[in-house]
Amino acid sequence: MTATALETYDPRTFRARTFDDAAAHFRDGTDTPRAYLERCLETIVACEPVVQAFAALNEAGARAAADASTARWKEGRPLSAIDGLPIGIKDLLETRDMPTQMGCEAYRDHCPQRDNAAVWALRQAGAVLLGKTVTAELGGSQPGPTRNPFDLARTPGGSSSGSAAAVAARMLPAAIGTQVGGSIIRPAGFCGNVALKPTQGGINRGERQATSMSTHGVHAGCLEDMWQVAIEIARRAGGDRGCAGLFGPPTPPAAVQPTRLIVLETEGWTVLDDLSKAGFAQLLESLQGAGVTLLRRSAHPWIEALEKAIGNAGAICNAITGWENRWAMRNLVDEHPDGVSQRAKNTLARAEAMSPEDYRAALLARETAQLCHARLAPLADAVITLSCPGPAPLWPGDVPGAPLAPHPTGNAVFNYPSSMLFAPAVTMPLMSVSGMPVGVQLMGQQHDDARITGLARWLLGTVPPVVVR
Amino acid sequence: MTATALETYDPRTFRARTFDDAAAHFRDGTDTPRAYLERCLETIVACEPVVQAFAALNEAGARAAADASTARWKEGRPLSAIDGLPIGIKDLLETRDMPTQMGCEAYRDHCPQRDNAAVWALRQAGAVLLGKTVTAELGGSQPGPTRNPFDLARTPGGSSSGSAAAVAARMLPAAIGTQVGGSIIRPAGFCGNVALKPTQGGINRGERQATSMSTHGVHAGCLEDMWQVAIEIARRAGGDRGCAGLFGPPTPPAAVQPTRLIVLETEGWTVLDDLSKAGFAQLLESLQGAGVTLLRRSAHPWIEALEKAIGNAGAICNAITGWENRWAMRNLVDEHPDGVSQRAKNTLARAEAMSPEDYRAALLARETAQLCHARLAPLADAVITLSCPGPAPLWPGDVPGAPLAPHPTGNAVFNYPSSMLFAPAVTMPLMSVSGMPVGVQLMGQQHDDARITGLARWLLGTVPPVVVR
Numbered sequence: 001m002t003a004t005a006l007e008t009y010d011p012r013t014f015r016a017r018t019f020d021d022a023a024a025h026f027r028d029g030t031d032t033p034r035a036y037l038e039r040c041l042e043t044i045v046a047c048e049p050v051v052q053a054f055a056a057l058n059e060a061g062a063r064a065a066a067d068a069s070t071a072r073w074k075e076g077r078p079l080s081a082i083d084g085l086p087i088g089i090k091d092l093l094e095t096r097d098m099p100t101q102m103g104c105e106a107y108r109d110h111c112p113q114r115d116n117a118a119v120w121a122l123r124q125a126g127a128v129l130l131g132k133t134v135t136a137e138l139g140g141s142q143p144g145p146t147r148n149p150f151d152l153a154r155t156p157g158g159s160s161s162g163s164a165a166a167v168a169a170r171m172l173p174a175a176i177g178t179q180v181g182g183s184i185i186r187p188a189g190f191c192g193n194v195a196l197k198p199t200q201g202g203i204n205r206g207e208r209q210a211t212s213m214s215t216h217g218v219h220a221g222c223l224e225d226m227w228q229v230a231i232e233i234a235r236r237a238g239g240d241r242g243c244a245g246l247f248g249p250p251t252p253p254a255a256v257q258p259t260r261l262i263v264l265e266t267e268g269w270t271v272l273d274d275l276s277k278a279g280f281a282q283l284l285e286s287l288q289g290a291g292v293t294l295l296r297r298s299a300h301p302w303i304e305a306l307e308k309a310i311g312n313a314g315a316i317c318n319a320i321t322g323w324e325n326r327w328a329m330r331n332l333v334d335e336h337p338d339g340v341s342q343r344a345k346n347t348l349a350r351a352e353a354m355s356p357e358d359y360r361a362a363l364l365a366r367e368t369a370q371l372c373h374a375r376l377a378p379l380a381d382a383v384i385t386l387s388c389p390g391p392a393p394l395w396p397g398d399v400p401g402a403p404l405a406p407h408p409t410g411n412a413v414f415n416y417p418s419s420m421l422f423a424p425a426v427t428m429p430l431m432s433v434s435g436m437p438v439g440v441q442l443m444g445q446q447h448d449d450a451r452i453t454g455l456a457r458w459l460l461g462t463v464p465p466v467v468v469r
Numbered sequence: 470m471t472a473t474a475l476e477t478y479d480p481r482t483f484r485a486r487t488f489d490d491a492a493a494h495f496r497d498g499t500d501t502p503r504a505y506l507e508r509c510l511e512t513i514v515a516c517e518p519v520v521q522a523f524a525a526l527n528e529a530g531a532r533a534a535a536d537a538s539t540a541r542w543k544e545g546r547p548l549s550a551i552d553g554l555p556i557g558i559k560d561l562l563e564t565r566d567m568p569t570q571m572g573c574e575a576y577r578d579h580c581p582q583r584d585n586a587a588v589w590a591l592r593q594a595g596a597v598l599l600g601k602t603v604t605a606e607l608g609g610s611q612p613g614p615t616r617n618p619f620d621l622a623r624t625p626g627g628s629s630s631g632s633a634a635a636v637a638a639r640m641l642p643a644a645i646g647t648q649v650g651g652s653i654i655r656p657a658g659f660c661g662n663v664a665l666k667p668t669q670g671g672i673n674r675g676e677r678q679a680t681s682m683s684t685h686g687v688h689a690g691c692l693e694d695m696w697q698v699a700i701e702i703a704r705r706a707g708g709d710r711g712c713a714g715l716f717g718p719p720t721p722p723a724a725v726q727p728t729r730l731i732v733l734e735t736e737g738w739t740v741l742d743d744l745s746k747a748g749f750a751q752l753l754e755s756l757q758g759a760g761v762t763l764l765r766r767s768a769h770p771w772i773e774a775l776e777k778a779i780g781n782a783g784a785i786c787n788a789i790t791g792w793e794n795r796w797a798m799r800n801l802v803d804e805h806p807d808g809v810s811q812r813a814k815n816t817l818a819r820a821e822a823m824s825p826e827d828y829r830a831a832l833l834a835r836e837t838a839q840l841c842h843a844r845l846a847p848l849a850d851a852v853i854t855l856s857c858p859g860p861a862p863l864w865p866g867d868v869p870g871a872p873l874a875p876h877p878t879g880n881a882v883f884n885y886p887s888s889m890l891f892a893p894a895v896t897m898p899l900m901s902v903s904g905m906p907v908g909v910q911l912m913g914q915q916h917d918d919a920r921i922t923g924l925a926r927w928l929l930g931t932v933p934p935v936v937v938r
Contacts, residue, residue: 096800099745113804118798206796209678213713238707238825241793242681244832245825324710325587327675356707356714363713 009150009192009436011465012145014194016221017043019085019173020228020252024377026073026084033069033084036064039130040086044171050152051276052145053166055091056098057131062086065128070127080232081251083126087229088133088166088175092208095119095132103137103144103159105341106332117206118176118216121236122161127229133162133175136409138329139183139214142341143408148190148392150436151329155395157187157388158409160307163219164191168437178208182388182415184217185427188437189387190410192429194226194460195417196453199446200422201243203233209240211324213317213419223426223457227252230449248450256458259291260380262303264443267313268413276390276438279431279468283440284384286463295380302375309369313416316369319362320420322351343404366420373421377445382452386414387427388441417443424449426456431466477904478619478661480934485690486512486556487722488642489697495542502538502553506531506597509555513640518656521614522635524560525567526600527846531555534597541595549701550720552595556698557635559604561628561677562685564588564601571866572606572628575801575808586675586855587645587685590705596698602631602644605878607798608652608683611810612877617659617861619905624864626656627878628858632688633660637906643689643698647677650786651857651884653686654896658856658908659879661898662688662694663929665922666884668915669891670712672702678709680793682786682888692895692926698719699918717919724926729762729849731772733912736782737858737883742848743860745907748900748937752754752909753853764849765874771844778838782885785838788831789889791820812873835889846914851921855883856896856908886912893918895925900935 007014017040026030041059048054049137057429069084078084089401094100102109115123122129134144136159148154149169156165164187166177179197188195196218196426203216216233220226231248241246263284284294297307329348334338386406389411398404418425423446427439442459444452476483486509495525496502510528517523526910539554547553562567562585570576584592584703603613607627615630617623618638625634629646633656636644646653657664665687672685679823684701689695708714732753753763800816802809845852858880867873887894892915896908911928913921 060577096803114800115796118797120799204796207679210676210710235825236797237829238792241679242832244829258535325709327589327673330589331583334565356704358709360713363711 007150009432009437010467011192011432011437012467014192016167017170017173018222018225019082020222020224023084025079032068033073033128034063036084037066037086040130040172042082043169047149047169047171051149051165051169053133053162053169053171054194055101055133055134055162058098058129062099062128062130069128076441079126081228082232083467084128085174085225085229086128086172088131088163088172089119089129090160090163090175090177091132092139092178093119093176095129095206098132100132103135104340106336115236116208117204117237118233121233124236125232126222130172133166135159136161137344139178139180139339140344140347141407141409142343143395151295153394154392154436155190155355155409157190157392157468159183160187160219162376163408164188164193165222167191167193167219172283174218174225176219177219179217179415179419180211180214180321181419182412184219184420185415185425185439185441186388186410186412188219188427189441190392192235192437193219193427194223194429195427196226196230196449197425198230198246198449199420199424201240202246202449203230203239204224204237205240211321212327213321223453223460224252227453246449247447253450253454253457254453255461257458258455260293260295261287261382261384262295262380263377264385264417265297265307266310266385266414266417268386271333271389271411271413272386273390273432275468276386279433279438280386283466287459300379302372302379306369306372306376309372309415310420314413316362316365317416318418319354319358320366322347323354323359326351346404357459370421373423374445382448382455383443384442387396387441388399389413391433391438393435423448424452426452428456428460430459430463434469472543472671478901478906479936480661480898480901480906481936483552483661485636486639486642486833487691487694488551489691489693492550492553492704501724502542502597503532503535505553506555507537509599509641512638516618516638517642520616520618520632520634520638522602522638522640523557523600524570524572524603524631527567527598530566531597531599535771538595538597548593548595550697551701551819552692553597554643554698555597555641556591556600557600557632557641558598559629559632559644559646560587560601560604561608561647562588562645562674564598567601569601572604573809575805585677586673586706587702590702593705594701594822595750599641602635604628605630606810606813608647608649609813609816610878611812611878612856612864621631622863623861623905624659624878626659626861628652629656630878633662635663636688643687643694646688647683648686648884648888649680649683649790650888651881654690654884654887654894654908655857655879655881657688657896659861659906661906662690662896663692664688664896665695665918666887666894667699667700667715667918669892670709671715671918672699672708674709679797680790682790690927692922693721696922699878703873714763715794715917715918722919722923722926724930725923726927727761727850727924728762728863730756731764731845733852733854733886734766735779735854737847737855737885740858740880740882741855742859744902744937746854748902748907748935752899752935753933759931764879769848775838775841775845778841779886779889782889783882785831785834786885786889788823788827789835791816792823792828815873839890841913851924852912852918854910854912856910858893858908860902866901891915893921895921897925897929899928899932900937902937
C-alpha cells in the first residue's frame, strides 16, 4: 500500500501522476514508456486491492505496447505526444483485447472483440491501454465496487468511478470517462482529478451513441495530459456523426486570465453544505482579488433567465435519457430478467410511463436552456461553479428492506447544466473540505473547449487552493 | 406463380395489396386478419421462389399474431388501425423472433433476441411481423438475391430491396425500409410502391443510429397504409434521440391540391434517359393543366442556389456516410476478413483516406444545402422530381475480372437531396417506362411529412399516370 492511496487530501500538496513531464525524459533516454508503465503497475499492485478501480487489466498487452513505444521514442519517432501514455478505458467502451462488461451482470464476460472509435484512435496515437475502469451499471447510478482513494468509506462518484479513482490513486496519468448527466465531472470533482467533458459530440463515441447527451471525456492528473489525450483522439477519429468534433490546438492551450466569470448557482446551491459554500466563497474572493469580475444571477436578467431555465435540469435530463434508453433497457431486461439491478429497472419503469409528448416537452426545455446559455456569450469568458455538491458522500451500501438510496454515487446536481447545454466543462482540484476533494468547474459556450482549458490553466497556476476543515 | 408477379407494369391497372380497405371487413366479420394473412402467404408461396424478397419468414409466429388480432377485432378492441397488418421488416433491424443477418456473410445466423424500437412499436400496435426482407449488404450497394417482380432480370433497387419487391409482388401490404442515401425511395420507385422517407429522426431507429442521415421509413401499396404504419410507430416509440419525431394526424392526411410546386433537376437530370424525361414532362403538363404552377431553377435565384448546393450531393453524402461507418466497418472487416464484400471494403478504403477536416467540409456543404432548401419554404408547397433515374437497370451480376459495377442496385442520384436535406419524401407510382415502374417523388420541408402525404394523395387521385413505351 503506498501512502498516497489512503492519505487525507490536500490540494496544496497532492501530486497526481502526470505524463507530459515524463515524456521529456523519453527523448533524452533517462526514462522509457516501459519504465513509466512499471511504475503505474507498482502503484496498482499496492492500491488496487482496496480501491478496486479496474474491471479488467491487460498487463501483458500493456507491456508489449509500452515496449513498442519505447522503441519508437528511441528511434525519435513517437506516434504522438501521448505515445506510451498508460490509460484506462471506462468499461462502457468496447475494446478488442479486454472484456466490456459495463458494470452489469447481464454483460458478464461479454467480449465484443471490437474497438470503440476513441479506443482505436488512442492505439493509433501509441497510448498504452492498460485496463478497463469500473463503471456504475450501464453508466447509471447502481455503484460498482470502487472506493474513493481518499476515504475508502466514501463513493468515488459515478458513473466513471474507476477512471476517477485510478487517477486519484496515481495508478494512471489519465483515463477515459463518459458523461450523460454528471458521470465525468462529478467523480473527477470527488477525486481531485482534472477532467474535460467536451462540447456534445466533440469526441467520437463510436458505438456508444444511444443517447443525445452522452459524451466521451478525459480524466487526468494535469491539464496538459487531459488536453493532449482529448485532441489526439479527435484528430484521428473526429467527433460524433453529424458533429464537427473537438476544436482546439494540437498542444495544450496556454494559460489565459479571465476578465469576467459568471457564477452559476444551479439546482445544486440548495443542497450544498455550509463548509463547501464557505470554501467556494473564499475561492471567489481570491479570484476577485486577482482582478476577475464576477457576475451573479442578480447582475443581469439573462443570467437569471439561465438559472431559471436550468432550475429543474435534473428532471429534464433524467426524462430525456430515460426515454432514450427505454428500448435498449426493455430488451435487456426481457433478455436477462436477473441481470439488471432494481435501480435500473426503476429507471426503466419511469421511462415507460412517458409519452412522446413528455419527451418533446423535455427537449423543448433543453433547447430553451441552450438559447439562454448562448445569450450569455458576450457577457463573460465562462461560467464558474462547483463540480459536485461538497465532498463525496459515505456509501455503506443499500439497506436491505429500505428504499434504495437516491444518489449512491453522489448527486449530479452541479453537472446536469453542462450536459443539457451541450457545453464543455473542465473541473479543477481547487478545494478540499474535511480532507476530501471538492472540484470547481468552468463551463464554456459550445466549442469553447480549448478556451476553458486555457482559463483553467490560469486558475490552477494562480489561485491558491482552498482548504476547509 | 400468380400472374401479377411477372406482369409488365402499368400504373393505370396495377392494384397493390392494401390493408385499410380490408380492415373495414374485420369490423363486420366478413374478413379476418388470419384470412388476410393466409392470402399474403399464398402469394408468397407463388412468388417468393423467383422474387426472393425475404431473408427470413416466421409463418408460425405470424399466424399466432394474426389469430390474436382476429380475436381483438371480434371483440371490437383492435390495438390500432393496423392491428393485423402483415408487415416485413428490413433485415437491418433487430427482431427478437427472427435472425438479423443484414445481407452480410459476417452476420450469418446472427440472432440478437432484441426488438428494434420501431419493431417493438409495431408489435404494440398489433401488426403481424411476417418476415425479414432482404437488404443489400449492411444497407450499402452489394446486392442480395432479390429480383424486380416486374422483370426478373432487373434489380428491385436497394438497399431496401426485399421491402420494395415484397410490396410490388403483392406479398405484403407494407414493409419497413431504411434510407441513408437512396435506399427507400429508389427501390420503391423501381417497384411501383408508395413510400415515405420521413424527416430525419422522424421514426425511432433504436439501435440503428450509426449514421447521421439514416432513417426508418415505410413501403406500402397505398398512401393510407403508408401513413398509418408510420404514425402508429411514431405515436409509440417517437423519433430518434434528440428529435421531436414524426408530426401529423393519427389517421391519413386528406388530399390537398398544391398551388405551386418546385421542379428540381438534381444531379439526376444529366443521367436520365430520354423516355423517362418525356414521361416526366407529360406528367408536369397534366399538373399545369390541373392548375398547379410549376417553378424551375430559372424561375428564382433561390431555386438555382439549391440546385447548385445539391449539385454534388452524391459525393457529399457518400463522404459523410463513409466516414461515419468507418470504425464499425474497420472492426467488422478485422473480425471477419472474408465476411464482407469487396464492394464494402472499397467503400471503407475511401473512408479511411479521409481526415476529420474532409468530414467537416462535407458537413458544412450539407448544412449550406439545408439552408438553401429552408429558404424555399414560402415559394411553393413542395418539390417534385423523379424517384429514380428511369426504370430499374438490368443486373446480370458482376463480371469476374472486370471492375465492380458502380450501381448494381441503381443510382441514388435522385435521392441524395432529400437525405442530405433531412427532408421528408414520398414516392408515388405515377409513371411506367418500357413496362417498368418509374416513381415520382414529392419532397417537403423538414416536418412536412403529413403535408406532402396529403399532396401525394391529391396527385394520385387526380393526375393520370403516364405510360411511356
